[in-house]
Amino acid sequence: xxxxxxxxxxxxxxxxxxxxxxxxxxxxxxxxxxxxxxxxxxxxxxxxxxxxxxxxxxxxxxxxxxxxxxxxxxxxxxxxxxxxxxxxxxxxxxxxxxxxxxxxxxxxxxxxxxxxxxxxxxxxxxxxxxxxxxxxxxxxxxxxxxxxxxxxxxxxxxxxxxxxxxxxxxxxxxxxxxxxxxxxxxxxxxxxxxxxxxxxxxxxxxxxxxxxxxxxxxxxxxxxxxxxxxxxxxxxxxxxxxxxxxxxxxxxxxxxxxxxxxxxxxxxxxxxxxxxxxxxxxxxxxxxxxxxxxxxxxxxxxxxxxxxxxxxxxxxxxxxxxxxxxxxxxxxxxxxxxxxxxxxxxxxxxxxxxxxxxxxxxxxxxxxxxxxxxxxxxxxxxxxxxxxxxxxxxxxxxxxxxxxxxxxxxxxxxxxxxxxxxxxxxxxxxxxxxxxxxxxxxxxxxxxxxxxxxxxxxxxxxxxxxxxxxxxxxxxxxxxxxxxxxxxxxxxxxxxxxxxxxxxxxxxxxxxxxxxxxxxxxxxxxxxxxxxxxxxxxxxxxxxxxxxxxxxxxxxxxxxxxxxxxxxxxxxxxxxxxxxxxxxxxxxxxxxxxxxxxxxxxxxxxxxxxxxxxxxxxxxxxxxxxxxxxxxxxxxxxxxxxxxxxxxxxxxxxxxxxxxxxxxxxxxxxxxxxxxxxxxxxxx
Amino acid sequence: xxxxxxxxxxxxxxxxxxxxxxxxxxxxxxxxxxxxxxxxxxxxxxxxxxxxxxxxxxxxxxxxxxxxxxxxxxxxxxxxxxxxxxxxxxxxxxxxxxxxxxxxxxxxxxxxxxxxxxxxxxxxxxxxxxxxxxxxxxxxxxxxxxxxxxxxxxxxxxxxxxxxxxxx
Numbered sequence: 001x002x003x004x005x006x007x008x009x010x011x012x013x014x015x016x017x018x019x020x021x022x023x024x025x026x027x028x029x030x031x032x033x034x035x036x037x038x039x040x041x042x043x044x045x046x047x048x049x050x051x052x053x054x055x056x057x058x059x060x061x062x063x064x065x066x067x068x069x070x071x072x073x074x075x076x077x078x079x080x081x082x083x084x085x086x087x088x089x090x091x092x093x094x095x096x097x098x099x100x101x102x103x104x105x106x107x108x109x110x111x112x113x114x115x116x117x118x119x120x121x122x123x124x125x126x127x128x129x130x131x132x133x134x135x136x137x138x139x140x141x142x143x144x145x146x147x148x149x150x151x152x153x154x155x156x157x158x159x160x161x162x163x164x165x166x167x168x169x170x171x172x173x174x175x176x177x178x179x180x181x182x183x184x185x186x187x188x189x190x191x192x193x194x195x196x197x198x199x200x201x202x203x204x205x206x207x208x209x210x211x212x213x214x215x216x217x218x219x220x221x222x223x224x225x226x227x228x229x230x231x232x233x234x235x236x237x238x239x240x241x242x243x244x245x246x247x248x249x250x251x252x253x254x255x256x257x258x259x260x261x262x263x264x265x266x267x268x269x270x271x272x273x274x275x276x277x278x279x280x281x282x283x284x285x286x287x288x289x290x291x292x293x294x295x296x297x298x299x300x301x302x303x304x305x306x307x308x309x310x311x312x313x314x315x316x317x318x319x320x321x322x323x324x325x326x327x328x329x330x331x332x333x334x335x336x337x338x339x340x341x342x343x344x345x346x347x348x349x350x351x352x353x354x355x356x357x358x359x360x361x362x363x364x365x366x367x368x369x370x371x372x373x374x375x376x377x378x379x380x381x382x383x384x385x386x387x388x389x390x391x392x393x394x395x396x397x398x399x400x401x402x403x404x405x406x407x408x409x410x411x412x413x414x415x416x417x418x419x420x421x422x423x424x425x426x427x428x429x430x431x432x433x434x435x436x437x438x439x440x441x442x443x444x445x446x447x448x449x450x451x452x453x454x455x456x457x458x459x460x461x462x463x464x465x466x467x468x469x470x471x472x473x474x475x476x477x478x479x480x481x482x483x484x485x486x487x488x489x490x491x492x493x494x495x496x497x498x499x500x501x502x503x504x505x506x507x508x509x510x511x512x513x514x515x516x517x518x519x520x521x522x523x524x525x526x527x528x529x530x531x532x533x534x535x536x537x538x539x540x541x542x543x544x545x546x547x548x549x550x551x552x553x554x555x556x557x558x559x560x561x562x563x564x565x566x567x568x569x570x571x572x573x574x575x576x577x578x579x580x581x582x583x584x585x586x587x588x589x590x591x592x593x594x595x596x597x598x599x600x601x602x603x604x605x606x607x608x609x610x611x612x613x614x615x616x617x618x619x620x621x622x623x624x625x626x627x628x629x630x631x632x633x634x635x636x637x638x639x640x641x642x643x644x645x646x647x648x649x650x651x652x653x654x655x656x657x658x659x660x661x662x663x664x665x666x667x668x669x670x671x672x673x674x675x676x677x678x679x680x681x682x683x684x
Numbered sequence: 685x686x687x688x689x690x691x692x693x694x695x696x697x698x699x700x701x702x703x704x705x706x707x708x709x710x711x712x713x714x715x716x717x718x719x720x721x722x723x724x725x726x727x728x729x730x731x732x733x734x735x736x737x738x739x740x741x742x743x744x745x746x747x748x749x750x751x752x753x754x755x756x757x758x759x760x761x762x763x764x765x766x767x768x769x770x771x772x773x774x775x776x777x778x779x780x781x782x783x784x785x786x787x788x789x790x791x792x793x794x795x796x797x798x799x800x801x802x803x804x805x806x807x808x809x810x811x812x813x814x815x816x817x818x819x820x821x822x823x824x825x826x827x828x829x830x831x832x833x834x835x836x837x838x839x840x841x842x843x844x845x846x847x848x849x850x851x852x
């Protein structure tokens with residue numbers, strides 16, 4: 001009976017990616033010094049399970065590659081090798097290669113083995129360079145070594161020395177079976193070595209004493225058995241035997257320079273390819289979510305309760321009279337509680353600890369720090385803070401951008417830091433925490449900070465602000481200029497203030513999630529970016545309002561206040577633009593009704609309702625017909641069945657079953673033409 | 685007789701509906717359900733033939749007024765007015781849309797080989813959306829390619845706009 005392995009593959013990929021992550025974080029831990037045996041063991045175990053799994057699924061190249069890694073790790077585990085930086089780097093690169101290989105298997109493509117082979121030979125070279133090594137790994141080294149030579153095509157066959165350890169039989173392995181399998185691969189001649197066999201009275205029948213020297217040549221079909229096939233046979237006993245695999249060659253070619261060059265090129269291409277594969281993988285991972293069983297159990301309980309409530313209510317409905325009113329009311333209360341709990345528990349399933357997003361940074365900081373020649377310590381606080389999976393996915397890019405910025409432009413090189421009287425090692429701190437109904441992620445560093453003067457100088461030069469006004473601006477206002485598209489993309493700020501381009505994209509991404517980003521900084525002491533996001537994208541606290549007979553929803557978080565318009569405070573700027581004097585500032589009035597083509601009527605403003613909202617640091621008044629209640633609404637995407645509609649961020653279903661549209665303020669302002677109006681921004 | 689017919693050639697079932705006194709047909713496999721007419725929530729800044737969105741058991745479904753889409757004279761909904769909820773493949777996923785028609789008519793078995801190519805028409809109905817013409821009891825039935833209609837006639841238009849706004 002054949003077992004369908006396909007169904008397990010997905011599980012293997014998922015496990016492998018976890019294992020790879022474990023290896024990566026373990027290696028990074030090692031790179032910070034010390035050979036903690038537990039860590040090495042974890043890495044080893046991860047490598048071992050990837051090897052086992054990939055051998056099961058027939059990914060021989062992956063298995064072969066991990067095998068070599070494992071050999072090296074084994075030596076570290078046994079204390080025969082120090083965790084030098086060079087080795088760690090190669091192992092880290094190997095993790096990338098493995099990820100790429102598994103990625104292409106997952107896509108159903110054949111992985112490109114060349115890069116793996118290069119790394120494999122590098123790993124082997126390291127091992128051969130070692131002072132001491134066990135006979136087992138020596139033989140592995142030779143085996144792998146010959147593989148790189150074999151690729152030249154001069155191999156005629158193999159000399160195999162197979163000496164099982166005494167306890168090989170106890171694990172249920174039988175040398176006879178392995179030898180028989182070898183025989184299938186080609187023409188096998190063998191010689192048994194019974195020198196270890198003790199006299200009969202001293203012999204334990206459960207131990208293996210025999211050893212073999214074998215020669216495996218091409219079989220009837222003329223094909224030389226390949227190394228992978230041979231290794232596969234001994235796959236499960238490699239830790240319980242000494243195995244030497246030697247290629248028999250006619251002419252021994254020394255590896256030529258051309259091959260070296262090719263390797264270099266391949267490596268370059270390989271790393272690029274690796275990156276692409278990595279990116280692909282992350283998008284794919286979005287499709288599934290892993291949920292702890294206890295959460296599912298809790299949900300199951302809730303559903304059970306819901307069913308009970310339902311049957312109770314339907315029983316009540318069978319013959320209802322007014323005397324049962326009380327019970328009906330109880331039942332409905334219970335139903336309400338059940339459904340609210342069910343909703344909450346569903347939300348919790350979508351929650352994941354923010355460490356999923358943070359995990360990539362140790363590696364990134366390690367790599368970039370090395371490249372920039374800066375000493376950077378990464379601190380992560382509050383990794384257990386949970387947030388919605390969809391929010392987290394979209395948070396990734398802005399986070400990477402900000403962390404990169406901090407490392408690249410924020411932190412100074414060690415010499416500069418020493419001159420400034422700071423610790424040569426700078427830090428980048430990632431901190432996540434809950435605050436009210438939002439989650440805050442902070443990226444701070446103790447670098448050179450932002451310079452108010454330089455940013456303002458730039459702003460004045462670009463005509464964003466006049467020299468006179470500039471003095472009145474708060475630091476916050478000044479720093480926020482960095483997020484301005486026209487400001488930061490026009491000229492790289494990196495040479496000016498220490499902050500790079502593209503912060504406008506960061507802000508746009510975060511605002512599209514309904515969040516906001518702020519910056520605080522002290523010149524010479526560092527800066528801190530904080531991202532504030534709603535806990536979830538699936539539910540929104542909404543303010544319902546009516547416009548020309550239609551009900552709309554406005555995100556409650558953006559509303560500052562609502563007021564009744566007093567005619568004397570309305571001013572006109574030009575023909576269409578109206579402004580309202582709200583205490584000491586003028587705010588533009590926009591009429592959503594005409595933007596959302598509900599009505600063409602130009603209603604008088606007097607006595608109308610104005611909802612003052614804040615978006616992108618400015619206040620704007622929206623003219624509405626009527627304010628209705630506030631409630632939590634479940635956001636449904638219009639793009640599921642239709643497509644994006646300007647100024648509408650989604651839809652929701654109200655209590656009466658009707659669909660109501662949720663206003664997207666950014667889109668609304670864009671349509672109103674306010675977006676390009678810098679004057680309002682500054683006024684606000 | 686019937687049985688022999690089905691075994692001999694590929695025969696598809698079509699649901700037909702009336703629109704401005706013409707009979708149109710769509711592949712019945714793409715029809716999810718029929719619904720009586722109801723008021724949809726209008727959506728701003730969409731073409732006028734998008735009547736709005738409705739709540740279909742918790743799913744937001746856009747409604748296309750086929751009369752307006754085909755440039756026919758608009759008409760007040762009457763008791764026979766029906767929304768045909770169709771499910772079409774669009775890109776890598778399935779989309780559910782409703783189309784408003786005057787009335788549903790029949791379900792016919794139509795042989796693929798009996799289909800006539802549509803002659804080029806000057807009318808508003810873009811020839812691209814017509815799969816072919818069939819004759820049933822001396823009557824002409826215009827079979828629509830619903831996938832094409834939705835993907836190119838309903839969604840694509842706004843996709844272009846989106847591309848423009850991105851470049852701008």
